[in-house]
Structure formats: structure tokens, C-alpha cells
Amino acid sequence: MARQHLSRRTLMLPATLSVGVLLAGCAGSADTGDSGGEEPQTITFAYSIAADAQDWYEKLAEDYMDSHPGVTIEIQKYGLDSYPTLLNTQLNAGNGPDVFYSLSGTGQNPSVGPLADAGLVLPLDSEVLEESLPEAVQAGWVFDGTFYGVPTSVQVNGLVVNSPLAEENGIDWTAETTTEALAAQCGDAADAGIAVLGLAGAVPTAPAITALGFAASTVYGPEPDWNEQRAAGETTFAESDGWKDALQAIQELYDAGCMQPGAEGAGFDALTNGVAGGTMLGFAAPSSANVTLANASGGALQMAVLPMPAPEGVETKLVLTSTDGIAGNAKTKSPELVKDFIQWSAEPEQAAMMAEIQGTLPLGGDTADLPEAYQSSQALLTSDGTRPYPPVDWPNGAVFDALGTGVTGILTGQLTIEQVLDSMDAAWE
Numbered sequence: 478m479a480r481q482h483l484s485r486r487t488l489m490l491p492a493t494l495s496v497g498v499l500l501a502g503c504a505g506s507a508d509t510g511d512s513g514g515e516e517p518q519t520i521t522f523a524y525s526i527a528a529d530a531q532d533w534y535e536k537l538a539e540d541y542m543d544s545h546p547g548v549t550i551e552i553q554k555y556g557l558d559s560y561p562t563l564l565n566t567q568l569n570a571g572n573g574p575d576v577f578y579s580l581s582g583t584g585q586n587p588s589v590g591p592l593a594d595a596g597l598v599l600p601l602d603s604e605v606l607e608e609s610l611p612e613a614v615q616a617g618w619v620f621d622g623t624f625y626g627v628p629t630s631v632q633v634n635g636l637v638v639n640s641p642l643a644e645e646n647g648i649d650w651t652a653e654t655t656t657e658a659l660a661a662q663c664g665d666a667a668d669a670g671i672a673v674l675g676l677a678g679a680v681p682t683a684p685a686i687t688a689l690g691f692a693a694s695t696v697y698g699p700e701p702d703w704n705e706q707r708a709a710g711e712t713t714f715a716e717s718d719g720w721k722d723a724l725q726a727i728q729e730l731y732d733a734g735c736m737q738p739g740a741e742g743a744g745f746d747a748l749t750n751g752v753a754g755g756t757m758l759g760f761a762a763p764s765s766a767n768v769t770l771a772n773a774s775g776g777a778l779q780m781a782v783l784p785m786p787a788p789e790g791v792e793t794k795l796v797l798t799s800t801d802g803i804a805g806n807a808k809t810k811s812p813e814l815v816k817d818f819i820q821w822s823a824e825p826e827q828a829a830m831m832a833e834i835q836g837t838l839p840l841g842g843d844t845a846d847l848p849e850a851y852q853s854s855q856a857l858l859t860s861d862g863t864r865p866y867p868p869v870d871w872p873n874g875a876v877f878d879a880l881g882t883g884v885t886g887i888l889t890g891q892l893t894i895e896q897v898l899d900s901m902d903a904a905w906e
Contacts, residue, residue: 486681514784516811520818523553524578524803525560530660532580533834534803535828537629541818547650548814550576558680561586568597568806575809577820579626581617581800584871589618589804593625594777599805600625609823614799614840617869626804630765630837633782633854634796634866635690636674636856637766638759639752640781640853648758650842652854656691656726656786664760672706672737674730675748675760678888681881684727687761688884689867690785691723693794697864698787704870707824707905714898714905724894726788731888739817741888752778761785767850768836781853784862795857796868799840875904 524534538550553574555563556720560578564587567573579598583590591783601624607615610627618626631663642649648662663673677683696703696719703719706712730736731766737751751757753774767780787793802820805815821827828840836848838858847855857863869875883897 487583498812506690507529507779515796516813517733518547518811518814519549519551520809520811520814521551522574522576522803523555523560523564523574525555525557533831534629536834537822537831540827540830541821548818549858550818557682566593567597568592568808569806573597573808575806575811576803577801577806579804580592581607581626581628582869582871584868584874585877586874589802590620592804593620597807599807599809599812599815601627601805602820605820606823609825609828610840616865617800618802626802626839627819628799628802629822629831630835631797631832632801632835632837632861633764633784633851633858634798634856635761635764635785636691636759637762637770638783639755639757639762639778642671642726642755642777643758647763648673650707650758650783652857653781654786655851656729656788658713659786659855660730660733660735663730663733667734670756672751673735673759674742675734675751675757676740676888677738677743677745677748677760678741678885679730679744681878681885683761683881684747684884684888685877685881686763687785688723688727688880689796690761691726691787692867693719693785693864694787694791695719695722695726695798697867698792698794701864702865708870708872714901715895717898720898721894722788722791724884724897726786727884728887728894736766741885749773752780759783762772764850765835765837768834771836780850782850783853784857793857793862794852794864795862796866797838797858797863800866800869812849872905876901879904 492828504770522534522538538552541547542550564573564577570884579587579589579592582588589598603622603624606624606627614628614631614871618628646666648666650659692763696717699719700706702871703712737747737757748757752770759897764782767782770778770780784793803819805819809815832839836850843865847858851858871877879900883892883900886892887894887897
């Protein structure tokens with residue numbers, strides 16, 4: 478299947494990084510029985526979660542069942558690390574879930590593009606979805622003019638920060654703070670037992686998203702078409718000063734003591750425990766993490782969504798993404814029901830509900846009435862301050878993996894910046 482993306486605009490991003498205790502679930506089958514219709518009216522819906530507070534897909538399924546008597550949607554929850562491999566294995570074996578969480582584009586696992594190429598994803602009614610979804614959020618879900626999934630949120634991929642705790646400890650951290658200004662404050666914070674920037678270095682997704690937050694400003698700020706240049710062979714990661722600057726910024730913050738002790742070997746639990754315990758100010762994540770943390774703390778934690786601090790002299794940009802979404806199994810026994818559920822989820826009423834309970838932005842991109850967590854980044858979200866999530870257009874997930882493992886290698890001293898960028902170029906090919 479040749480890929481042909483729709484036009485790319487600012488509201489198009491996403492890999493999901495949520496935070497918390499990883500939860501495992503049980504595998505299921507698409508052959509789930511019949512409640513009396515022409516096709517089975519019981520379907521399975523699988524997705525990955527990092528915390529019990531992430532219940533928005535379950536709420537979506539409940540709302541559909543309430544409005545469609547006779548339909549049953551069985552939820553399957555998986556941990557973040559295990560989900561991509563489990564999903565691929567099950568889909569290829571023919572016993573995958575009927576509906577599943579996916580990512581847009583081609584550059585991550587489980588991106589919908591490669592799955593569609595393999596004939597594992599159910600084509601949807603593109604005419605219906607074109608009416609429901611703004612063009613700006615369609616990119617990465619459409620191949621050769623056909624929808625193979627729908628986004629379920631628009632998020633900022635930047636930082637979630639406990640701003641009240643930062644202020645309480647005299648740390649000046651706003652959307653305008655530079656890398657250097659933040660680094661200069663980390664020593665005193667560390668002496669007080671507070672890590673300014675948390676990192677789950679043992680999970681490649683976390684350092685990769687951290688690096689992409691910097692690259693939004695250093696690479697894609699001045700060169701929004703950098704991915705197109707790389708695809709055309711006009712540049713490489715190794716030749717890019719912007720990519721070198723992004724990785725150098727992480728190294729500088731690490732050397733300044735901004736990250737928690739043992740960050741290079743930490744898991745997600747170090748982030749949630751650190752923020753919940755008041756020993757960590759923030760970390761890189763999709764902006765829905767602000768609601769996850771608030772819910773998990775009973776409302777005690779009030780997080781702000783901020784951009785990754787840009788180096789001095791570099792204009793700050795935010796990554797904005799609509800890469801999180803859902804798709805259907807091409808081998809489902811209930812194709813019409815699956816299509817109806819997925820397309821129903823993209824209608825304005827359901828999209829608005831999802832944005833409210835996730836703490837994300839509306840699919841239409843309306844930033845006139847932002848949730849409180851986004852107020853600190855208002856100026857960036859209402860101007861040319863956003864950039865799409867870069868991996869949407871990367872050719873495969875190996876580039877993203879090379880970035881994630883490479884950042885950890887830099888922090889452990891096992892890799893140089895140059896070696897990491899060379900490995901990303903090798904993965905691109």
C-alpha cells in the first residue's frame with residue numbers, strides 16, 4: 478500500500494507517554510459470540526494504560542453501550558511496555574481485539590500505517606469521517622484516501638510541572654524559561670531534595686519524548702520541513718546542528734543535577750512517586766498526564782503544561798499532536814459494529830467529552846477556552862508556537878527507538894551524541 482498523507486498542519490502530533498504503575502491485562506479474541514444480530518454484537522476493545530485514573534476509553538465504551546442497547550464492549554487493559562508487542566502478535570495471529578488503541582503515522586509502535594500496510598486494519602468510511610474531523614487532525618490516519626483510524630485527543634507533548642511546588646521552592650519555571658536558566662536553578666533544588674526534571678531512562682519512550690520536546694524548538698522551529706528534507710536525502714540527523722543542540726540540552730540538564738538520582742535507570746514509577754511525594758517538579762509527557770496525576774492524587778496535584786525549555790537564542794516551540802487514537806481489526810467478526818463505534822467516537826459530542834475527561838484540547842483545535850493547566854502556554858498555543866509530532870512522518874519505529882535508547886546511552890556515558898545521531902540515520906534507512 479503506497480502511503481499518501483493528507484496535508485500536514487499544526488494540529489497533528491503524537492506518541493503517548495503516560496505515567497504511573499503499569500497494569501497488565503488478559504488477551505482476548507475477536508470471535509466473541511452473537512447476541513442475535515447478523516454479526517456478533519459483543520466486541521473487545523484493547524488499549525494500554527499507565528494508571529487506574531486513565532479511564533477515558535472505558536467511559537467512551539460505556540457511553541456507546543448506553544446509547545446502543547444490545548451491544549457489549551469488553552475492555553482489555555495492558556501495560557505500556559507489553560502492549561505494542563502483544564497487539565502485533567495477536568493481530569498477526571488472527572485473534573486480536575476488535576478495536577484497539579493505535580498511534581497515527583508510521584514512526585512508532587503501534588503506528589497504524591504499518592499495520593494497515595500489512596492488511597491488519599479495518600478500512601473506515603472516509604466520507605463520514607471527513608465531515609466529523611477537521612483536516613488538521615486527519616494526518617497520519619489516512620492512507621491512499623482511506624481512513625484506518627481516528628484520533629481521540631489533541632495533546633501537547635511537552636512538560637507537566639507542579640508549578641505551585643516550584644514557586645514554593647523559589648524556582649522560576651515558566652513557558653519563557655530557557656534551558657540555561659533552568660539548569661542554573663537545579664543545584665539548589667537538588668540540595669533541598671527536589672529533582673527539577675524527572676526522567677524514566679529505563680523506558681526508551683520517556684527519553685525519546687524528552688528529546689523531541691527540545692527538538693521542537695532547536696530543529697523544527699527554524700525548519701518545520703526538516704522531516705521532508707531528511708526523506709529527500711538533503712540532510713541527516715548527524716549533520717543537523719539542531720539535533721545536536723537538542724541532545725546537548727539534555728546532557729547539560731543532567732550534568733547540572735536537574736534529574737533525579739538514578740534517572741538513567743528509572744521506570745515510570747519514579748516519576749509518579751516523585752511528583753506525588755513532592756520530590757520532583759515535572760517530567761516530559763503528553764498533556765493528559767496532568768489529569769491523570771490530579772485524579773490519582775484526589776485533586777491535590779495541580780499540574781501546568783509547559784514547553785520544554787529552549788536554549789538561549791532559540792525561539793520556544795510546543796509539540797502538538799493528535800496521534801493517539803483507535804482503529805479496528807481487519808479480521809473482526811463484527812466489521813459494521815466496529816466501524817460504527819470508531820466513527821461514532823469521532824463525532825463532536827464524543828470528542829468534546831473525551832477532551833474534557835482527559836484534560837486535552839478539542840479535536841477542532843479551538844484554544845479560546847483552554848483548561849487551566851494550559852493557561853501558562855496560552856501564547857504558544859494561539860500563535861505559530863506549535864509544531865507537529867515528528868515521528869508521525871518517520872519511516873519506521875526504529876528511529877524513535879534509537880533516539881530513546883540513545884539518550885539513555887548518553888547519560889550513562891556509553892554513547893556520544895554523534896553516535897546516537899548516526900544510529901538514527903542508520904535506522905531511517
